[in-house]
Amino acid sequence: MAAEQSTGRSNRLRKRTQAPRRLDQQPSYPNIFCEECGLGDCENEMLLCDKCDRGYHMYCLRPIVARVPAGRWFCPNCKADPIKEFPLVQTKIIDFFRIQRSSQAAHTSLLESRKRRKRSTSLVVSKKKRRLLPFTPCRDQARRLQQMGSLATALTTSGVEFSDKLTYMPGMAPRSANRPALEKGGMQIMSREDKASLELCQAMCKEGEWPPLLVVFDSCEGFTVEADGCIKDLTIITEYVGDVDYLKNREKDEGDSMMTLLSTGNPSTTLVVCPDKRSNIARFINGINNHTPEGRKKQNLKCVRYDVDGQARVLLVAIRDIAKGERLYYDYNGYEQEYPTHHFV
Numbered sequence: 001m002a003a004e005q006s007t008g009r010s011n012r013l014r015k016r017t018q019a020p021r022r023l024d025q026q027p028s029y030p031n032i033f034c035e036e037c038g039l040g041d042c043e044n045e046m047l048l049c050d051k052c053d054r055g056y057h058m059y060c061l062r063p064i065v066a067r068v069p070a071g072r073w074f075c076p077n078c079k080a081d082p083i084k085e086f087p088l089v090q091t092k093i094i095d096f097f098r099i100q101r102s103s104q105a106a107h108t109s110l111l112e113s114r115k116r117r118k119r120s121t122s123l124v125v126s127k128k129k130r131r132l133l134p135f136t137p138c139r140d141q142a143r144r145l146q147q148m149g150s151l152a153t154a155l156t157t158s159g160v161e162f163s164d165k166l167t168y169m170p171g172m173a174p175r176s177a178n179r180p181a182l183e184k185g186g187m188q189i190m191s192r193e194d195k196a197s198l199e200l201c202q203a204m205c206k207e208g209e210w211p212p213l214l215v216v217f218d219s220c221e222g223f224t225v226e227a228d229g230c231i232k233d234l235t236i237i238t239e240y241v242g243d244v245d246y247l248k249n250r251e252k253d254e255g256d257s258m259m260t261l262l263s264t265g266n267p268s269t270t271l272v273v274c275p276d277k278r279s280n281i282a283r284f285i286n287g288i289n290n291h292t293p294e295g296r297k298k299q300n301l302k303c304v305r306y307d308v309d310g311q312a313r314v315l316l317v318a319i320r321d322i323a324k325g326e327r328l329y330y331d332y333n334g335y336e337q338e339y340p341t342h343h344f345v
Protein backbone atom coordinates (compact mmCIF):
# COMPACT_ATOMS: atom_id res chain seq x y z
CA MET A 1 0.00 0.00 0.00
CA ALA A 2 2.98 2.26 -0.57
CA ALA A 3 1.17 4.51 -2.99
CA GLU A 4 -1.80 5.13 -0.81
CA GLN A 5 -2.75 8.63 0.18
CA SER A 6 -3.97 9.56 3.57
CA THR A 7 -6.34 12.37 3.86
CA GLY A 8 -7.56 14.68 6.54
CA ARG A 9 -10.40 16.79 7.59
CA SER A 10 -9.85 20.15 6.11
CA ASN A 11 -10.99 22.56 8.74
CA ARG A 12 -9.14 25.60 9.79
CA LEU A 13 -9.46 27.43 13.05
CA ARG A 14 -10.58 30.83 11.93
CA LYS A 15 -10.40 34.12 13.68
CA ARG A 16 -13.82 35.54 14.22
CA THR A 17 -14.90 39.05 14.89
CA GLN A 18 -18.43 38.17 15.98
CA ALA A 19 -20.15 35.56 18.05
CA PRO A 20 -19.25 33.31 19.67
CA ARG A 21 -17.22 35.71 21.67
CA ARG A 22 -14.11 34.63 23.39
CA LEU A 23 -13.19 36.23 26.65
CA ASP A 24 -9.97 37.67 25.27
CA GLN A 25 -12.00 39.58 22.74
CA GLN A 26 -14.25 41.04 25.43
CA PRO A 27 -12.15 43.24 27.67
CA SER A 28 -15.37 44.55 29.25
CA TYR A 29 -15.98 41.16 30.95
CA PRO A 30 -13.33 41.07 33.65
CA ASN A 31 -14.87 38.51 36.02
CA ILE A 32 -15.76 35.54 33.89
CA PHE A 33 -14.89 32.15 35.33
CA CYS A 34 -15.30 28.76 33.71
CA GLU A 35 -18.51 27.12 34.90
CA GLU A 36 -16.77 23.73 34.92
CA CYS A 37 -13.42 24.29 36.63
CA GLY A 38 -14.06 27.64 38.31
CA LEU A 39 -10.89 29.20 36.91
CA GLY A 40 -10.66 32.38 34.91
CA ASP A 41 -7.40 31.51 33.15
CA CYS A 42 -6.78 30.55 29.50
CA GLU A 43 -9.02 33.33 28.27
CA ASN A 44 -8.32 32.58 24.64
CA GLU A 45 -9.94 29.16 25.11
CA MET A 46 -13.00 30.44 26.99
CA LEU A 47 -16.32 30.45 25.15
CA LEU A 48 -19.17 32.66 26.25
CA CYS A 49 -22.71 31.34 25.95
CA ASP A 50 -24.88 33.48 23.70
CA LYS A 51 -27.89 32.95 25.91
CA CYS A 52 -26.76 33.03 29.56
CA ASP A 53 -23.36 34.75 29.05
CA ARG A 54 -21.59 32.20 31.24
CA GLY A 55 -18.05 31.15 30.41
CA TYR A 56 -16.72 27.68 29.56
CA HIS A 57 -13.21 26.59 28.68
CA MET A 58 -13.30 24.76 25.36
CA TYR A 59 -11.30 21.94 26.99
CA CYS A 60 -13.57 21.75 30.05
CA LEU A 61 -16.68 21.14 27.95
CA ARG A 62 -17.89 17.57 27.40
CA PRO A 63 -17.71 16.73 24.57
CA ILE A 64 -14.60 18.89 24.24
CA VAL A 65 -14.95 21.73 21.75
CA ALA A 66 -11.90 21.46 19.53
CA ARG A 67 -12.33 24.71 17.66
CA VAL A 68 -14.13 28.01 18.14
CA PRO A 69 -17.60 27.28 16.72
CA ALA A 70 -18.94 29.40 13.89
CA GLY A 71 -22.03 31.44 14.59
CA ARG A 72 -23.81 31.44 17.92
CA TRP A 73 -22.84 29.06 20.66
CA PHE A 74 -24.99 27.80 23.53
CA CYS A 75 -23.67 26.22 26.69
CA PRO A 76 -24.78 22.70 27.76
CA ASN A 77 -27.47 24.17 30.05
CA CYS A 78 -28.97 26.36 27.36
CA LYS A 79 -28.77 23.83 24.57
CA ALA A 80 -31.41 21.17 25.11
CA ASP A 81 -30.25 18.36 22.88
CA PRO A 82 -31.37 15.12 24.52
CA ILE A 83 -30.50 11.83 22.87
CA LYS A 84 -33.41 10.63 20.75
CA GLU A 85 -33.34 6.90 21.31
CA PHE A 86 -34.40 5.25 18.06
CA PRO A 87 -37.02 2.50 18.63
CA LEU A 88 -35.48 -0.96 18.38
CA VAL A 89 -38.21 -2.16 16.05
CA GLN A 90 -37.14 -4.09 12.98
CA THR A 91 -39.63 -2.53 10.56
CA LYS A 92 -38.74 0.99 11.68
CA ILE A 93 -35.01 0.35 11.32
CA ILE A 94 -35.50 -1.27 7.91
CA ASP A 95 -37.42 1.82 6.79
CA PHE A 96 -34.89 4.22 8.23
CA PHE A 97 -31.97 2.66 6.36
CA ARG A 98 -34.11 1.78 3.29
CA ILE A 99 -33.00 -1.84 3.56
CA GLN A 100 -33.97 -4.04 0.60
CA ARG A 101 -33.81 -7.74 1.32
CA SER A 102 -33.32 -9.68 -1.88
CA SER A 103 -34.78 -13.17 -2.01
CA GLN A 104 -31.32 -14.65 -2.48
CA ALA A 105 -29.98 -13.01 0.64
CA ALA A 106 -32.74 -14.32 2.85
CA HIS A 107 -30.83 -17.42 3.84
CA THR A 108 -27.27 -17.01 2.61
CA SER A 109 -25.16 -13.97 3.35
CA LEU A 110 -23.65 -12.16 0.40
CA LEU A 111 -20.21 -12.55 1.90
CA GLU A 112 -20.50 -16.32 2.16
CA SER A 113 -21.89 -16.75 -1.31
CA ARG A 114 -19.00 -14.72 -2.67
CA LYS A 115 -16.43 -16.72 -0.73
CA ARG A 116 -17.80 -19.94 -2.15
CA ARG A 117 -17.73 -18.58 -5.65
CA LYS A 118 -14.17 -17.45 -5.24
CA ARG A 119 -12.94 -20.76 -3.92
CA SER A 120 -14.29 -22.62 -6.91
CA THR A 121 -12.91 -20.30 -9.58
CA SER A 122 -9.59 -18.93 -8.49
CA LEU A 123 -6.58 -20.99 -7.49
CA VAL A 124 -4.01 -18.27 -8.02
CA VAL A 125 -3.50 -16.22 -4.91
CA SER A 126 -1.34 -13.17 -5.09
CA LYS A 127 0.62 -12.63 -1.91
CA LYS A 128 2.47 -9.60 -3.12
CA LYS A 129 -0.30 -7.08 -2.96
CA ARG A 130 -2.27 -6.51 0.20
CA ARG A 131 -5.91 -6.33 -0.63
CA LEU A 132 -8.73 -4.61 1.14
CA LEU A 133 -11.18 -6.94 2.86
CA PRO A 134 -14.94 -6.56 3.05
CA PHE A 135 -16.26 -6.34 6.61
CA THR A 136 -17.78 -9.46 8.17
CA PRO A 137 -21.31 -8.86 9.44
CA CYS A 138 -22.34 -10.21 12.80
CA ARG A 139 -24.29 -13.49 12.39
CA ASP A 140 -26.77 -12.69 15.12
CA GLN A 141 -29.59 -10.77 13.48
CA ALA A 142 -30.86 -9.30 16.76
CA ARG A 143 -27.37 -7.95 17.43
CA ARG A 144 -27.24 -6.39 13.95
CA LEU A 145 -30.53 -4.70 14.66
CA GLN A 146 -28.97 -3.21 17.79
CA GLN A 147 -25.97 -2.00 15.82
CA MET A 148 -28.24 -0.35 13.26
CA GLY A 149 -30.43 1.08 16.00
CA SER A 150 -27.40 2.70 17.62
CA LEU A 151 -26.54 4.46 14.36
CA ALA A 152 -30.17 5.50 13.82
CA THR A 153 -30.17 7.03 17.32
CA ALA A 154 -26.96 8.97 16.64
CA LEU A 155 -28.16 10.20 13.24
CA THR A 156 -31.61 11.21 14.50
CA THR A 157 -30.15 13.02 17.52
CA SER A 158 -27.72 14.88 15.25
CA GLY A 159 -30.47 15.76 12.77
CA VAL A 160 -28.70 13.93 9.95
CA GLU A 161 -30.38 11.85 7.25
CA PHE A 162 -28.90 8.45 6.43
CA SER A 163 -26.99 8.19 3.16
CA ASP A 164 -24.41 5.64 2.06
CA LYS A 165 -22.93 7.45 -0.93
CA LEU A 166 -21.50 10.81 -1.95
CA THR A 167 -24.28 13.26 -2.74
CA TYR A 168 -24.21 16.16 -5.19
CA MET A 169 -26.80 18.78 -4.27
CA PRO A 170 -27.93 21.77 -6.35
CA GLY A 171 -25.88 24.85 -5.51
CA MET A 172 -22.88 22.81 -4.43
CA ALA A 173 -20.12 21.17 -6.46
CA PRO A 174 -21.54 19.09 -9.34
CA ARG A 175 -20.54 15.49 -9.91
CA SER A 176 -18.46 16.61 -12.90
CA ALA A 177 -16.17 18.53 -10.49
CA ASN A 178 -15.04 15.26 -8.92
CA ARG A 179 -12.15 14.51 -11.26
CA PRO A 180 -9.33 12.58 -9.58
CA ALA A 181 -7.02 13.72 -12.40
CA LEU A 182 -7.02 17.18 -10.75
CA GLU A 183 -5.48 15.81 -7.54
CA LYS A 184 -2.15 17.44 -6.80
CA GLY A 185 0.41 14.66 -7.08
CA GLY A 186 -2.15 12.25 -8.55
CA MET A 187 -4.54 9.82 -6.92
CA GLN A 188 -4.16 6.06 -6.74
CA ILE A 189 -6.60 4.08 -8.84
CA MET A 190 -8.50 1.41 -6.93
CA SER A 191 -7.69 -2.10 -8.14
CA ARG A 192 -10.40 -4.33 -9.58
CA GLU A 193 -10.23 -6.63 -6.54
CA ASP A 194 -10.53 -3.79 -4.03
CA LYS A 195 -13.41 -2.35 -6.01
CA ALA A 196 -15.22 -5.67 -5.81
CA SER A 197 -14.74 -5.65 -2.03
CA LEU A 198 -16.05 -2.10 -1.76
CA GLU A 199 -19.08 -2.95 -3.87
CA LEU A 200 -19.71 -6.01 -1.75
CA CYS A 201 -19.64 -3.87 1.42
CA GLN A 202 -22.19 -1.53 -0.06
CA ALA A 203 -24.41 -4.34 -1.29
CA MET A 204 -24.30 -5.93 2.16
CA CYS A 205 -25.33 -2.66 3.85
CA LYS A 206 -28.25 -2.32 1.44
CA GLU A 207 -29.49 -5.72 2.52
CA GLY A 208 -29.03 -5.10 6.22
CA GLU A 209 -25.85 -7.14 6.55
CA TRP A 210 -24.30 -4.51 8.72
CA PRO A 211 -20.65 -3.94 9.67
CA PRO A 212 -19.97 -5.02 13.28
CA LEU A 213 -19.98 -1.47 14.64
CA LEU A 214 -21.82 0.14 17.51
CA VAL A 215 -22.31 3.88 18.02
CA VAL A 216 -22.06 4.69 21.71
CA PHE A 217 -22.40 7.95 23.58
CA ASP A 218 -19.44 8.98 25.69
CA SER A 219 -19.72 11.99 27.99
CA CYS A 220 -16.23 13.11 26.93
CA GLU A 221 -16.16 12.31 23.26
CA GLY A 222 -19.84 12.57 22.34
CA PHE A 223 -21.02 9.93 19.89
CA THR A 224 -18.21 7.55 19.09
CA VAL A 225 -17.91 4.17 17.36
CA GLU A 226 -16.64 0.89 18.74
CA ALA A 227 -16.03 -2.51 17.19
CA ASP A 228 -18.81 -4.96 18.05
CA GLY A 229 -16.82 -7.93 16.82
CA CYS A 230 -13.26 -8.65 15.73
CA ILE A 231 -12.18 -6.68 12.68
CA LYS A 232 -9.16 -7.80 10.67
CA ASP A 233 -6.36 -5.58 9.44
CA LEU A 234 -7.20 -3.96 6.04
CA THR A 235 -10.94 -4.35 6.46
CA ILE A 236 -13.08 -1.67 4.84
CA ILE A 237 -14.92 -0.01 7.74
CA THR A 238 -16.98 2.47 5.78
CA GLU A 239 -16.87 5.04 3.03
CA TYR A 240 -16.81 8.64 4.20
CA VAL A 241 -19.96 10.12 2.65
CA GLY A 242 -22.01 13.28 2.66
CA ASP A 243 -22.64 16.29 0.42
CA VAL A 244 -19.73 17.15 -1.86
CA ASP A 245 -18.84 20.83 -2.04
CA TYR A 246 -16.02 23.15 -3.03
CA LEU A 247 -13.70 24.07 -0.18
CA LYS A 248 -14.13 27.74 -1.03
CA ASN A 249 -17.89 27.48 -0.27
CA ARG A 250 -17.12 25.97 3.13
CA GLU A 251 -14.31 28.13 4.38
CA LYS A 252 -16.64 29.95 6.76
CA ASP A 253 -18.32 26.74 7.92
CA GLU A 254 -18.18 25.36 11.39
CA GLY A 255 -18.15 21.94 9.72
CA ASP A 256 -16.02 20.15 12.27
CA SER A 257 -16.31 16.95 10.30
CA MET A 258 -15.53 18.07 6.77
CA MET A 259 -13.25 15.68 4.95
CA THR A 260 -10.95 16.35 2.01
CA LEU A 261 -12.12 14.48 -1.08
CA LEU A 262 -10.01 16.06 -3.80
CA SER A 263 -7.04 18.28 -3.09
CA THR A 264 -6.05 20.39 -6.10
CA GLY A 265 -4.12 23.09 -4.27
CA ASN A 266 -6.84 25.59 -5.16
CA PRO A 267 -9.88 26.18 -2.88
CA SER A 268 -12.11 26.81 -5.93
CA THR A 269 -11.58 23.28 -7.24
CA THR A 270 -10.67 21.40 -4.05
CA LEU A 271 -13.59 19.27 -2.88
CA VAL A 272 -14.70 18.40 0.63
CA VAL A 273 -17.27 15.90 1.93
CA CYS A 274 -19.73 17.57 4.32
CA PRO A 275 -21.64 15.05 6.45
CA ASP A 276 -23.75 17.65 8.28
CA LYS A 277 -27.03 16.86 6.46
CA ARG A 278 -26.62 13.37 5.00
CA SER A 279 -24.16 10.75 6.15
CA ASN A 280 -23.46 7.32 7.56
CA ILE A 281 -21.46 5.97 10.50
CA ALA A 282 -18.23 7.63 9.31
CA ARG A 283 -19.15 10.98 10.82
CA PHE A 284 -19.25 9.48 14.32
CA ILE A 285 -15.77 7.92 14.22
CA ASN A 286 -13.42 9.97 16.34
CA GLY A 287 -10.01 11.46 15.72
CA ILE A 288 -6.94 10.77 17.80
CA ASN A 289 -5.00 13.36 19.69
CA ASN A 290 -1.91 13.16 17.53
CA HIS A 291 0.08 15.40 19.81
CA THR A 292 0.64 12.60 22.32
CA PRO A 293 2.07 9.08 21.98
CA GLU A 294 -1.04 7.70 23.73
CA GLY A 295 -3.18 9.29 21.04
CA ARG A 296 -1.07 7.70 18.31
CA LYS A 297 -1.34 4.30 19.95
CA LYS A 298 -5.14 4.42 19.82
CA GLN A 299 -5.21 4.91 16.07
CA ASN A 300 -6.56 1.78 14.38
CA LEU A 301 -7.99 3.19 11.14
CA LYS A 302 -6.67 5.14 8.27
CA CYS A 303 -8.33 7.39 5.77
CA VAL A 304 -7.48 6.49 2.20
CA ARG A 305 -8.55 8.18 -0.99
CA TYR A 306 -8.95 6.35 -4.28
CA ASP A 307 -9.91 7.02 -7.84
CA VAL A 308 -12.86 4.64 -8.33
CA ASP A 309 -14.07 4.67 -11.93
CA GLY A 310 -13.03 8.27 -12.38
CA GLN A 311 -14.53 9.48 -9.11
CA ALA A 312 -12.55 10.33 -5.97
CA ARG A 313 -13.79 8.48 -2.89
CA VAL A 314 -12.59 8.31 0.71
CA LEU A 315 -12.53 5.07 2.71
CA LEU A 316 -11.81 4.35 6.34
CA VAL A 317 -9.76 1.15 6.51
CA ALA A 318 -8.45 -0.86 9.49
CA ILE A 319 -4.67 -0.62 9.83
CA ARG A 320 -4.39 -3.48 12.33
CA ASP A 321 -6.55 -6.20 13.87
CA ILE A 322 -9.18 -4.59 16.09
CA ALA A 323 -10.69 -6.42 19.06
CA LYS A 324 -14.36 -6.40 19.98
CA GLY A 325 -15.09 -3.44 22.23
CA GLU A 326 -12.20 -1.32 20.96
CA ARG A 327 -13.08 2.22 19.94
CA LEU A 328 -12.24 3.30 16.43
CA TYR A 329 -9.89 6.20 15.81
CA TYR A 330 -8.13 7.70 12.84
CA ASP A 331 -5.93 10.68 12.32
CA TYR A 332 -7.85 13.76 11.20
CA ASN A 333 -4.51 15.24 10.30
CA GLY A 334 -3.33 12.37 8.17
CA TYR A 335 -2.98 14.65 5.21
CA GLU A 336 -3.05 18.27 6.30
CA GLN A 337 -2.01 19.42 9.75
CA GLU A 338 -5.03 21.63 10.16
CA TYR A 339 -7.41 20.05 12.58
CA PRO A 340 -6.74 21.04 16.19
CA THR A 341 -6.59 17.78 18.12
CA HIS A 342 -4.51 18.67 21.18
CA HIS A 343 -7.54 18.58 23.51
CA PHE A 344 -8.90 15.26 22.31
CA VAL A 345 -8.95 12.66 25.05
Ligand SMILES: [Zn+2]
Nearest residue numbers: 034037057060
Ligand atom coordinates in the same frame (compact mmCIF):
# COMPACT_ATOMS: atom_id res chain seq x y z
ZN1 LIG B 1 -12.49 25.41 32.82
Ligand SMILES: [Zn+2]
Nearest residue numbers: 049052075078
Ligand atom coordinates in the same frame (compact mmCIF):
# COMPACT_ATOMS: atom_id res chain seq x y z
ZN1 LIG C 1 -25.83 29.19 28.57
